[in-house]
Amino acid sequence: MNIILIEKQEIQGSRVLLTDRRAKHLIKVLQVQAGDSVRIGIIDGPKGRGRVAALCSRYPFQVELEVEFGEETAGKPPIDLLLALPRPIMLRRIFSQAAALGVGTIFITHAQRVEKSFWSATLLNEEEYRPHLLQGLEQAVDTRVPEVLVYKRFKPFVEDVLPGRIKEYSHLLIAHPGSPATLKSVITERPERILLAVGPEGGWIEYEIDRFAEYGFNSFSMGERILKVDTAVVALHGRLSECRENFT
Amino acid sequence: MNIILIEKQEIQGSRVLLTDRRAKHLIKVLQVQAGDSVRIGIIDGPKGRGRVAALCSRYPFQVELEVEFGEETAGKPPIDLLLALPRPIMLRRIFSQAAALGVGTIFITHAQRVEKSFWSATLLNEEEYRPHLLQGLEQAVDTRVPEVLVYKRFKPFVEDVLPGRIKEYSHLLIAHPGSPATLKSVITERPERILLAVGPEGGWIEYEIDRFAEYGFNSFSMGERILKVDTAVVALHGRLSECRENFT
Numbered sequence: 342m343n344i345i346l347i348e349k350q351e352i353q354g355s356r357v358l359l360t361d362r363r364a365k366h367l368i369k370v371l372q373v374q375a376g377d378s379v380r381i382g383i384i385d386g387p388k389g390r391g392r393v394a395a396l397c398s399r400y401p402f403q404v405e406l407e408v409e410f411g412e413e414t415a416g417k418p419p420i421d422l423l424l425a426l427p428r429p430i431m432l433r434r435i436f437s438q439a440a441a442l443g444v445g446t447i448f449i450t451h452a453q454r455v456e457k458s459f460w461s462a463t464l465l466n467e468e469e470y471r472p473h474l475l476q477g478l479e480q481a482v483d484t485r486v487p488e489v490l491v492y493k494r495f496k497p498f499v500e501d502v503l504p505g506r507i508k509e510y511s512h513l514l515i516a517h518p519g520s521p522a523t524l525k526s527v528i529t530e531r532p533e534r535i536l537l538a539v540g541p542e543g544g545w546i547e548y549e550i551d552r553f554a555e556y557g558f559n560s561f562s563m564g565e566r567i568l569k570v571d572t573a574v575v576a577l578h579g580r581l582s583e584c585r586e587n588f589t
Numbered sequence: 590m591n592i593i594l595i596e597k598q599e600i601q602g603s604r605v606l607l608t609d610r611r612a613k614h615l616i617k618v619l620q621v622q623a624g625d626s627v628r629i630g631i632i633d634g635p636k637g638r639g640r641v642a643a644l645c646s647r648y649p650f651q652v653e654l655e656v657e658f659g660e661e662t663a664g665k666p667p668i669d670l671l672l673a674l675p676r677p678i679m680l681r682r683i684f685s686q687a688a689a690l691g692v693g694t695i696f697i698t699h700a701q702r703v704e705k706s707f708w709s710a711t712l713l714n715e716e717e718y719r720p721h722l723l724q725g726l727e728q729a730v731d732t733r734v735p736e737v738l739v740y741k742r743f744k745p746f747v748e749d750v751l752p753g754r755i756k757e758y759s760h761l762l763i764a765h766p767g768s769p770a771t772l773k774s775v776i777t778e779r780p781e782r783i784l785l786a787v788g789p790e791g792g793w794i795e796y797e798i799d800r801f802a803e804y805g806f807n808s809f810s811m812g813e814r815i816l817k818v819d820t821a822v823v824a825l826h827g828r829l830s831e832c833r834e835n836f837t
Contacts, residue, residue: 343815438820481814525835563830566729567591572686575820579827582811587773587835 342366342479345381345391345406352383356394357406364402367393373404382484384475387411415485418443419534420581421510425452425541427570429462433473434571439487440477442578445534446488450498454543465491499552510536513558516577517550518567520560524580527559531588535581539574590614590727593629593639593654600631604642605654612650615641621652630732632723635659663733666691667782668829669758673700673789675818677710681721682819687735688725690826693782694736698746702791713739747800758784761806764825765798766815768808772828775807779836783829787822 345367351357359367367373373393382388391406422439426432426449439447451460463469467489474486492498507513511533514524517540538545538553545553550560568576593615599605607615615621621641629639639654670687674680674697687695699708711717715737722734740746755761759781762772765788786793786801793801798808816824 441814441816441820442824443814480817483814523834524831563827566689566691566731568689569728572689572823575823576690576827576830579811579824580831582824583772583828583831586771 342370343380344388344479344482344484345379346384346475346479346484347381347408349383349386352408355408357381357391357408359404359406360401364396364404367404368396368398368402379406380482381406381408381410382478382482383410384478384484385414385486386484387414388482388484415483417445417485419532419585420444420578421446421448421534421536422574423448423450423536423538424570424574425450425539425545426455426459427541428456428459429464431569431571432462432464433470435574436470436473436487436489437477437480438571438575439578440474440483441481442477442575442582443481443483444487444578446490448490448492448498448502448536450492451495452541452549453495453546454541460493495549499556503556507536507556510534512536513553513556514538514581515545515550515553515558515560516540516563516573517560518544518562518565520562522559522561524561524563524584527561528581528584532581532585535585537577537581539570539577542570590618591628592636592727592730592732593627594632594723594727594732595629595656597631597634600656603656605629605639605656607652607654608649612644612652615652616644616646616650627654628730629654629656629658630726630730631658632726632732633662633734634732635662636730636732663731665693665733667780667833668692668826669694669696669782669784670822671696671698671784671786672818672822673698673787673793674703674707675789676704676707677712679817679819680710680712681718683822684718684721684735684737685725685728686819686823687826688722688731689729690725690823690830691729691731692735692826694738696738696740696746696750696784698740699743700789700797701794702789708741743797747804751804755784755804758782760784761801761804762786762829763793763798763801763806763808764788764811764821765808766792766810766813768810770807770809772809772811772832775809776829776832780829780833783833785825785829787818787825790818 381391387410389410395405397403512535515538630636635658637658643653645651763786
């Protein structure tokens with residue numbers, strides 16, 4: 342936890358009273374004392390500092406912070422993800438890693454090769470996945486929670502939702518092992534916003550690739566290696582970021 | 590398991606008899622039948638095909654393959670890692686992901702901010718870590734096992750081991766959050782081989798960075814986000830690969 346994240350409504354005047362795992366972390370891991378100053382941030386808001394005004398260092402842990410915030414909230418990261426629903430254990434890891442790396446929106450939809458049983462995962466409920474997103478933000482010292490949008494049916498998602506969103510993007514990309522194109526060949530000018538589609542284990546089927554292609558998605562591959570979805574997402578995020586930064 | 594890996598000594602004439610998790614995978618997951626052909630590879634050797642000659646599809650599982658191999662063994666991947674020993678759970682993930690992404694050698698050493706207790710991890714024994722490396726190769730359809738070299742003391746490693754190895758590399762890099770340099774600024778010509786040093790949670794200390802700098806390592810950063818070591822390794826591998834491929 343490299344930043345303590347708080348909800349706006351937790352602020353009373355200029356104070357915040359922490360009584361949960363954040364208080365425990367401050368006391369047990371950071372071993373704060375009264376007067377110490379720690380990095381804090383309002384979820385989806387600005388970062389700031391919190392001065393420890395009072396604390397109870399034994400169970401039940403309690404830390405009262407005198408808080409102060411900057412003006413600025415970070416902008417939306419320039420990369421969004423479109424995932425065929427991965428198996429829950431992988432999705433959990435993707436949530437925290439995507440939040441840590443910086444992702445604006447995560448679209449999740451179905452694909453032919455997604456196991457139907459994955460759709461009953463409790464992790465698809467906001468109260469279940471939000472903690473994983475916050476964990477990633479706490480790691481990376483960010484406050485902006487990725488937006489998560491779940492569409493259980495592929496066709497309605499592609500036909501009714503996607504068309505309304507794609508104008509936000511300068512680049513629509515599908516990672517597709519086997520594609521002859523490289524990232525360099527599909528990103529020839531500085532990307533403003535990128536939507537990156539990553540398929541399920543086993544990949545998208547031809548029909549799905551074709552539907553994405555109709556809306557202007559370009560396929561590319563990172564080479565011949567077959568990667569797990571969570572590894573692929575992080576490696577691709579690194580490649581896209583490098584690509585993008587090289588244009589500036 | 591996208592390729593069945595076998596040890597050279599398992600081949601008897603032109604046949605291999607599998608009786609372990611590989612046999613189970615072929616029967617339960619891939620549901621092979623006699624006559625089917627599957628992708629196989631000799632560990633640290635060439636890839637090939639195995640034709641199912643006989644099988645026992647009930648416990649105890651057994652699959653006999655008639656095997657045939659190509660000539661070529663893949664070259665050593667152009668990226669090596671130098672890690673300050675991460676906590677075991679993270680190291681395990683790094684082993685399989687690094688093998689999947691392609692890494693030649695993984696040097697592991699101590700650093701000021703490495704918890705001493707990590708050095709008692711059983712995972713540092715070859716019989717413990719090798720399965721994780723093989724898992725990564727089985728995922729990525731590769732046969733070349735990354736070399737793992739463990740040096741428990743930082744100073745002897747840096748002073749006695751490193752000098753003998755650095756001539757292999759065109760680029761010696763340290764990922765160091767806070768460095769003002771970008772990857773682009775430290776890779777100005779096509780890298781042949783890269784050695785990438787990644788610090789512990791909390792980063793390298795000044796003394797360590799200075800020692801690496803003496804041997805010609807260049808620091809760079811990916812930005813302000815603080816990442817977990819396993820996320821950082823995968824994202825950096827992606828960035829380095831993209832950087833490298835852009836020179837070709």
